[in-house]
Amino acid sequence: MTTTSEHTQSVSAATPSRMLRYLPASALIIDAALMTVVGLIAIVGRRELGIFASSASVEQQLIIAGPLMIVGWIVTIALLDGYHRDVFGAGTDEYRRILNASLLAAGITGVTCYLAKFDLSRGFFLMAYGLGVPALFLGRMALRRALHSARRRGLLRHRVLIAGTRAHVDEVARVLGREPWLGYEVIGALTPEYDLSEETTTGLPVLGNANEAASLAKSSRADSIFFAGGAVGSSSQFRQMVWELEQDSIQVVIAPSVTEISNERINIRPVGGLPLMHIEPPTWTDASRWGKRTFDFVGSLGLLIVFAPLFLLAATQVKLHDRGPVFFRQTRIGKDGHEFSCFKFRTMVQNAEAMVADLQEQQGQSALLFKMKDDPRITPPGRWMRRLSVDELPQLINVFLGHMSLIGPRPQVAREVALYDESMSRRLHVRPGMTGLWQVSGRNDLTPEEAIRLDLYYVDNWSMLQDLSILSKTMGAVVSSRGAY
Template sequence: MTTTSENTQTLTSASPHRLLRYLPASALLIDALLVAVVGLVAIVGRRELDVFASSAQVESQLAVAGPLMIAGWIAMLAILGAYHRDVFGAGTDEYRRVLNASLLAAGVTGVGSYLVKFELSRGFFILAYGLGVPALLFGRFALRRALHSARRRGLLRQRVLIAGSRSHIDEVARVLAREPWLGYEVIGALTPEYDLSEETATGLPVVGNANEATTLAKAYSADSIFFTGGAVGSSSQFRQAVWDLEHESIQVVIAPSVTDISNERIRIRPVGGLPLMHIEPPTWTDASRWGKRLFDSLGSLGLILAFSPVFLLAATQVKLHDRGPIFFKQTRIGKDGREFQCFKFRTMVQNAESMVAELQEQQGQSALLFKMKDDPRITPPGRWMRRLSVDELPQLFNVLLGHMSLIGPRPQVAREVALYDDSMSRRLHVRPGMTGLWQVSGRNDLTAEEAIRLDLYYVDNWSMLQDISILAKTLGAVLSSRGAY
């Protein structure tokens, strides 16, 4: 095994980034500035709009109500943990705490004004909190986007050691490498004492034993230690490691062998001092309920009306190019293995289907998720339609008819479905979609394995909020043309 002194020289050549400790202060400054600006806007808006008749003079109340509301709002955010370091960067907990704190601050302001008989303008109150809550949420969103952008460039990252068996270490390391926006830089592995390997299967260097976690974490200037399966032999050993680290600025994270499960399906319930992780069943059954179908029907109808000029332009160009059919209809496999006719604008030459086998042989690809750049079958009008995903617009009629959904795994043909294994067949539990999780995560730039993983994650962890998020991200993915061909 590589010695500690040798590894220290290589892995600590760059000092760990400590600017992350200023992230809560940055959020506090942004929140205070936004609340102050919204307060001024509310004063001006109340005076100019004059929606509520009131004898209260907002300007005269500013000296009392303004500072108290700002201070109380910020204090409520702090009390509910909106500035805790762990909420930044990932998950919905940050937004939930900001929203709950803001609503609570509004309630306290309203009730407090009533109890002390303070004549607070209703117009000012409604404008201040009506504009302030979205402003705070947007401020946190902008801060998160800036943080993710910095992390993708290698900045503001946490140095991480992963302790456990080599297989568990590699599993966690692959997830952290796949999601660079999380900001974790894995600098080494800590294996059990009996494991004398110098590196894991993926090439991650083993820098020491898991029972020396505290000493090695300080030696390598680690910001976090991830404990995975096989890291410690008993709960008492782990408890001792936590005690040893309690006076260090090193975060302790437990990474169980559970991946691709959304936080909404995970419940931690301590029983007798033992934290038990309960995994709720997959949520794909919820994707078949009336709420999603209503969302699809109204959404597709509205989009058909909105894009009607684009329909006309695309149809005209396809027809004028080679006088062939405007639409391309292909039998696809939908929910529960049922066949349906999938509509698209024709973007390829008329004999495109007969060329598939030859192209697969040339590219050395299987039929599953077959895609290729510079496909010779694509027509000139088809190139711009594919780049902007205009060729998919006729599928809005499939959505309206109930064959497809706005969001879901992409529908595939029978020969592709025939290659499914047991896990991939789960894609057929839900209606196929016009766009999906892998389309907004890289589109055709992803490998087939990554696309499959994202489709299965969507099926097992469906939620309406996720659908709305994917729909919003689709616009950015289409406009950027990233991975489209």
């Protein structure tokens, strides 16, 4: 096992990033700058558009109201923890706090002006807050994108130790390693004192015993320590560790043996001082309700109208290439195992299905999620349609008819479904989708295991907010053509 002194020497040159402490200040500066710009736009817009025209001079009001509104808005965001370091980088909590703080700031501004009898222009007020909230969202999105980009390059990362049994350590390390944009750099493991191994099964170095977590975290210059299963023997021992770690400002994270569960389904409820984690039932039943179906119906109808010219162009090119059928119709398995005819523009030669078995044998792939880069069956028109996902546009007809959804797991054929195990069968609880987590996360560049994991996560943790997020990311995935073939 690696000793503390040896490890200290090995990491002396690799100090943890301290630039993370400037994230809140960066966000505050961006927010203040955007609020100022939006305020100037609101002044010009109120004057030029004549919204709620009155005798009040917006320019004179700005001298008093402008700085107070900006300061009050920033203070409100700060009070609602909108600048807390933990909200940056992942999740929707950051945007929720911005929205709640903005609504609260607008309410306070309106009530204060009324009580003080201050003649604030209503047009300026509406434009300032109406444009300000989207502007703040865009600013935070830009900051998050810059943060993710830096972390993918190895910057602005948290140095992390994971304490627990080797199996639990590897499980947590795999989850953190899948998402490099989260910024967690696992530098080592701490195992129970009875485990004398020098590394975990996946090759992560064991730096020492878990009961020496405080001293080892300090010597290895860790920013955070994750406590997984088997890390400590009792609650009193863990409490003592937390007290020691807080002296060096080392963040403590509990990593229970629960994965692929969204935060919306997890509730922490303390009982007698014992924090109990309650996991709500899977939300796949909500994905079958009228709200999602209405969204699919209206969305598919609108998109069919918008993409009508593109439909005509694609259909013409397919027909002129080899005089074959424009559409490729294939029986797919939908919700609850029901079969339906899935429409696509034909992108392959007319005898493509007869060639599948030989290609699978050549590539050494199973029928499950079979995909092939440089597929010889694809026609010249099919290549550009696949690259831009135009070949899948006719599936809007399936969405309109209720066979599919705009967002969901990829529809599969019977021979693929026949290979499902019990867990994979959960994909059939919801309608298959034109796009989904698998597409915005890498599309065909993903391994079959990764694609299945994302589909199961979607089924168990469905929400309309997640659907809207996937839909917004789909355009970027299509434009970049990453993983499309």
